[in-house]
Amino acid sequence: MTDRSANSGGDDTVPKIRIRGLHKSFGDKVVLDGLDLDIGARQSVVVIGGSGSGKSVLLKCILGLLTPEAGSIQVDGEEVVRMNSRELERVRRKFGMLFQNAALFDSLPVWENVAFGLIQGERMERGAAKKIAIEKLAAVGLGPEVGELSPAELSGGMRKRVGLARAIATEPEIIFFDEPTTGLDPIMGDVINDLIVKCVRQLGATALSITHDMASVRKIADRVSLLYDGKIIWHGPVGEIDSSGNPYVDQFIHGRAEGPIEMQVRAI
Amino acid sequence: MPILQPLGRTFLLFLEATGRIVLFTTTALSHCVRPPIYPRLIGRQMIEIGYYSLPVVGLTAIFTGMVLALQSYTGFARFSAESAIPNVVVVSITRELGPVLAGLMVAGRVGAAMAAEIGTMRVTEQIDALDTLATNPFKYLVAPRLIAGLTMLPILVLIADIIGVFGGYVVSGYKLGFNPATYLKNTLDFVEPQDVISGLVKAGVFGFLVTLMGCYHGYNSRGGAQGVGAATTNAVVSASILILCFNYFITEMFFAR
Ligand SMILES: Nc1ncnc2c1ncn2[C@@H]1O[C@H](COP(=O)(O)OP(=O)(O)OP(=O)(O)O)[C@@H](O)[C@H]1O
Ligand SMILES: [Mg+2]
Numbered sequence: 417m418t419d420r421s422a423n424s425g426g427d428d429t430v431p432k433i434r435i436r437g438l439h440k441s442f443g444d445k446v447v448l449d450g451l452d453l454d455i456g457a458r459q460s461v462v463v464i465g466g467s468g469s470g471k472s473v474l475l476k477c478i479l480g481l482l483t484p485e486a487g488s489i490q491v492d493g494e495e496v497v498r499m500n501s502r503e504l505e506r507v508r509r510k511f512g513m514l515f516q517n518a519a520l521f522d523s524l525p526v527w528e529n530v531a532f533g534l535i536q537g538e539r540m541e542r543g544a545a546k547k548i549a550i551e552k553l554a555a556v557g558l559g560p561e562v563g564e565l566s567p568a569e570l571s572g573g574m575r576k577r578v579g580l581a582r583a584i585a586t587e588p589e590i591i592f593f594d595e596p597t598t599g600l601d602p603i604m605g606d607v608i609n610d611l612i613v614k615c616v617r618q619l620g621a622t623a624l625s626i627t628h629d630m631a632s633v634r635k636i637a638d639r640v641s642l643l644y645d646g647k648i649i650w651h652g653p654v655g656e657i658d659s660s661g662n663p664y665v666d667q668f669i670h671g672r673a674e675g676p677i678e679m680q681v682r683a684i
Numbered sequence: 685m686p687i688l689q690p691l692g693r694t695f696l697l698f699l700e701a702t703g704r705i706v707l708f709t710t711t712a713l714s715h716c717v718r719p720p721i722y723p724r725l726i727g728r729q730m731i732e733i734g735y736y737s738l739p740v741v742g743l744t745a746i747f748t749g750m751v752l753a754l755q756s757y758t759g760f761a762r763f764s765a766e767s768a769i770p771n772v773v774v775v776s777i778t779r780e781l782g783p784v785l786a787g788l789m790v791a792g793r794v795g796a797a798m799a800a801e802i803g804t805m806r807v808t809e810q811i812d813a814l815d816t817l818a819t820n821p822f823k824y825l826v827a828p829r830l831i832a833g834l835t836m837l838p839i840l841v842l843i844a845d846i847i848g849v850f851g852g853y854v855v856s857g858y859k860l861g862f863n864p865a866t867y868l869k870n871t872l873d874f875v876e877p878q879d880v881i882s883g884l885v886k887a888g889v890f891g892f893l894v895t896l897m898g899c900y901h902g903y904n905s906r907g908g909a910q911g912v913g914a915a916t917t918n919a920v921v922s923a924s925i926l927i928l929c930f931n932y933f934i935t936e937m938f939f940a941r
Contacts, residue, residue, distance in 0.1 A: 481812045505818050513816040519809035523801075537818040582817075 430493060432457040432590060432622045433478060438487035440473055447473050448484065449646025460616045460623040462633050462654075464668060465643030466677060471626045472516055474643070475592050478624075479511060480504045491590070509537060512588035516595050516626075518579035520567035526578050527553070527563030533586040552581040557607055573600045580608065584615055591615060593625040597632050609635040630669055633657075642668060644677060708900050712830055715822040722828055729832035733794050733891070737840055740793055741786045745844035748781050749773055749851025757860050769862070770870035773852035778879045782844045783837075784931055787890030790837060791923040795898040798829060799919035802902025803912035811903070826903070829895045837891025838884040845880065882938040889934060890927050897923040 431454040440448040447470040455461045463471050476482040478489055480496055489496050491507055499507065512533070520529050528535070530552050531545035540548075550560045556577035567575060576599055583591055593612060597605035609632050615621045616636075627633055633640060637654040642665055650662045657669055667675030756772045802825055805811050814821045849871060856862040897919045905915035 476812070479812075479816055481815060501820070505820060508816055508818045511816060513813070515809050515813060517809060519813040521810055521813070522804075532819070533817045536824070 430457075431455055431490075432459075432492060433624070434488075434490040434493075435478070436488045438474075438477060438484050438489065440470070440477055440482060440484045446646055448477070448487075451487070451643070451647055453641060453648050453651070455622060455624055457622055458616065458620050460612070460625070460636055460638045461641060462625045462627060462637035462639075463641045463643055463648075464627065464633060466668075467628075469643050470646060471643055472594055475513070475594060475624065475626070479508065479513060479592070509586075510589045512583035512586060512591040514576075514579045514583040514591075514593045514596055516598075518567075518575040520570075520575055520578055520582070522567050524567075525563065526558075526565050526567060526570070529567065529578060530563070530581045530585050532582060537586060548585060549581070552585050553578070555584075555611060556581045557604060573604065576600065577604075577608070580611070584611075587619055588621065590622045590624070593623065593627075595626055595628070597627060597629050605629065605632065606635075612636045630671075633669075704904075705896075705900060708903070709896060712822055712826045712896070712899070715820065716827045716831055718823075720823065722824065725824065725828040726831050729828045730836050732797075733790065733829075733832050733895070734836035734840060737786075737790050737793055737836075738843070740789050741840050741844050742847050744785050744789050745777070745782060745848040746851040748785060749777060749848035749853075750855045752776055752781075752848075753852035753855040753860065757856075766860070766862075767870070769856055769860075770852070770867050771874040774849050774871045774875045775879055777848035777852075778845050778875065778883045779935070780883075780931070782841050782848055783883045783886035783890060784927065786837065786841050786844050786887065787894065787927045787931075788924055790833075790840070790891070791894045791897075791920055791927065794833070795894040795919045795923045796916045798895060798898030799902040799905070799916045800912055802899055803905035803915040806903060806905050807908055807911060821903070826899045829899055830892060833891035833895030834888050835891070837887040837894075841883055841887035842880075845883065878938065882934065885938075886931060886934050889930055893926045893930065894923045897926065 433453070433455040435451060435453040438448050438451040439446075451474065453461075453463075453474075463474065465471050473482060477484050478491070478496070480499065484497060487497065491510065494507065496504065496507055520526075521532070524532070527546055527549040530549035531540075531542075534540040534545040534548060535542060546563075550563055553560065553563055558574065558577055558581070562570070562574070562578075567578065570578065576596070580593070580596055583593070591612075596608050596612060600608060612623060612625065613636055616623050616638075623636070625636060627636075634654060634657075640650075640652060640654050640657055641648045642650040642662075644664055650660060650665050652660060657665055660666070663676050667677050752773045753769055756769050757766060760766050760768055760772075802811075805814075805825070811821050811825075814824055853864065853867055853871075856867050857864040901915040901919040901922070902912075905911045
């Protein structure tokens, strides 16, 4: 893992995604406050950070689902902030996204959810798309019979895996995983981790993941970024998280309540 | 002046909402005519709006036609003008009651369901997911519904016209002692193409308004189940008011000369 980050983490190449000075707030609440982040091609970057720190908001800004107040986001050198909707649609074809709550289409059966990007985006014929959908479902540990169910009939962990299958179905260049292993049992969690690693290694995808699960971070990440107070306060190769010397990182990876990161809680 | 301030604010909010609806409408219309078009989805919406609204609209129409005949009989008998009943029934149904009542029924049935469905998709991030799968939600969700509303309501109203006249015919023939053949002949002699056409134009406009309000409020809903509930109510109320309002202006356009 460290050798991979060593050769792919160089700053000489143009980053796949380059974010500078990103600001996003909702009303008075500032969520992102001048965030900078570079994600190299074929790299797997994991963003960690407290609950409610703005990780999901960061992904939605990159995808153009939310419009930041200020800052620049470049994908392959193209500025996506305030891009018009037609251009944005073209850029979005590079992306796959697993939403934190899966966001499956209730009106479609599971297989059509997975095949959606193939049928609607790539205009693939339905039969062929279904075959690929069944393959992708198998890759996340779901049998073909699940494909005929409706999303409402699935458990939470199954929904998450269907969302994952949908995100990777079109084999996009860039894949975002918002908490891919949350709600899964440890064994299935590890299967999913392997799948993400495979997407990056074999398919050459660029991955940006969010997770709270440190075992998952160590497995899937080339580089790790810690989001705190609206900024990336630490960014480094995964091999260095134990020896970062950064008190915020130390507190986070060891899950300690005491430390520089203050949670907004009061004793009862 | 403490009275003027809230008044001004309300007025500004009204202008803002109007601007947003106009923007939404133009975006939606531009996606109705630009490819890709989804025939499958349009078909599904047509069945949903047209076919499944038939019982409701049919029942409304038949009872309206029946009560019209009965009411005009009790009224016209005072002037011995019972022979005008077929005319009153057919003109009221085709010009006004058919399109307006069908529009209101469909607003309650279809507009509410649309707002709830699209609203739920919004709050559960399904619309965001559509966007990330490079599918424009206006094209995928809004355009098929608008097209289906615009085309299916005239068909529904045409059927409602026939059923409504039939309701009047049944009551006149079997209760009020009319000669059925004369009743039908009077109806057909009296009704003019313009009566029916104005009703169908109204129906098209109402179908568009109902689906537009359903989509608009659903698409812009915020904040969980409560937001979806509010969107549903707003869709039905605004569609109903717009129907009554546009009904006046279309009537004026056709008949006030
Ligand atoms: N649509 C929205 N409207 C208003 N506030 C929002 C919206 N989306 C997110 N927020 C706020 O932005 C902040 C960051 O939210 P976000 O979902 O990014 O958190 P997160 O880091 O993903 O947390 P978690 O790990 O719990 O998923 C939260 O305080 C949330 O209240
Ligand atoms: Mg989140």
